[in-house]
């Protein structure tokens with residue numbers, strides 16, 4: 172499925188993966204999504220975005236962003252880097268921690284990242300961005316990837332030159348989220364730019380943007396020829412997407428779900444979402460401090476509820492609960508209703 176001679180193919184044989192998302196792609200969401208990975212399959216897993224400036228003084232595994240579970244494998248942490256001294260300090264640290272690759276963020280449009288001249292700011296200075304990859308390449312033997320966006324005003328020539336420089340500087344694969352920096356996460360991702368970069372360089376490329384259903388994921392792969400498909404927001408609401416995709420591809424069910432079919436009808440999906448919400452609440456309070464767990468549950472509900480009919484009112488009730496026990500009680504009660512459905516599509520707001 173993925174070219175096995177390339178570093179990406181050596182790590183992952185299942186070409187669908189979770190996207191890095193601040194506040195979301197932590198150990199709880201990873202464990203949830205992984206519980207639906209077809210048996211015997213391997214893919215790559217992100218962390219939340221890590222800041223090299225902070226990482227330098229932190230112990231990996233001690234911060235909520237780097238908490239892991241015994242289930243974790245194939246971690247490709249995502250990092251904001253731009254200076255040699257931080258690169259030299261952080262990449263060996265990540266390697267020792269057990270990362271199987273490092274993903275450099277060149278797509279974050281938030282003002283905090285721009286202020287320090289990293290994230291998507293690096294796309295504004297191609298020579299410097301390529302140098303960042305060169306510095307990283309000379310520091311570690313780990314596979315390196317870069318996650319980036321479309322160019323400003325969808326300038327395709329710029330994007331081609333930018334990607335060419337990244338590959339030449341030593342990036343083993345790129346992940347393209349083809350929205351411009353100005354679009355942030357609104358509007359549509361222009362998948363034709365994923366195809367353009369794959370056709371132009373025939374190098375490892377992950378496509379990302381606007382996947383809501385298993386059919387979308389298969390279509391992106393077929394239409395663009397990308398090596399793998401990365402899914403963000405939809406995996407919060409539909410963490411079983413990997414199972415649905417695997418089922419379509421004739422792969423085994425996830426461990427513990429042998430002989431079962433993935434949830435497919437809107438009603439089945441709504442019930443499974445209820446189970447996901449419960450898992451998320453219980454695990455978050457087990458792993459994070461109470462305050463942090465609450466914050467993360469609230470954010471998870473905000474991003475995932477729009478697919479559910481009555482999602483707004485159910486998530487509001489859970490969010491307003493005073494204690495973890497009350498949250499669980501409300502969630503269980505809310506999902507008892509058989510009139511709940513999960514829609515195929517929603518307007519992606521976050």
Ligand SMILES: Cc1cc2nc3c(=O)[nH]c(=O)nc-3n(C[C@H](O)[C@H](O)[C@H](O)COP(=O)(O)O)c2cc1C
Nearest residue numbers: 190191192193220318348380381382402403404521
């Ligand atoms: C809440 C949230 C936080 C995100 N944080 C990051 C991030 O830290 N690093 C990154 O490269 N992309 C980040 N993204 C972008 C996603 O990785 C992905 O590119 C984007 O959501 C498009 O994919 P999707 O349509 O499948 O969600 C974030 C997206 C969301 C919704």
